[in-house]
Amino acid sequence: MQRMGMVIGIKPEMIAEYKRLHAAVWPDVLAQIAQSNIRNYSIFLREPENLLFGYWEYHGTDFAADMARMAADPVTRDWWTHTDPCQSPLVSRAEGEQWAMMQEVFHVD
Structure with missing residues (x-):
């Protein structure tokens, strides 16, 4: 298992929309995350700096291939057009x- 962290900014005027989207993540997106060997995934918001911090645990053996498969998934790609x-x-x-x-x-630990 590999712990992974990532960061990105969030537009202040889009914080409410981002929270709304993540309050009801599409089931197919959640399934793709699991199929990509990602577990224990969380996203945290830091205001007023307007940063998102993501954390997950990767349980696979080929991260690049799993991420490529996720990026090719049409439902996930559609989700990203919203996020x-x-x-x-x-x-x-x-x-x-x-x-x-x-x-x-x-x-x-």
């Missing part, structure tokens, strides 16, 4: 990233 306009990707993110991945520097 992406709410977000403000960080300038410092890696090429091809929407959310900027983070390095784990500490963990304790």
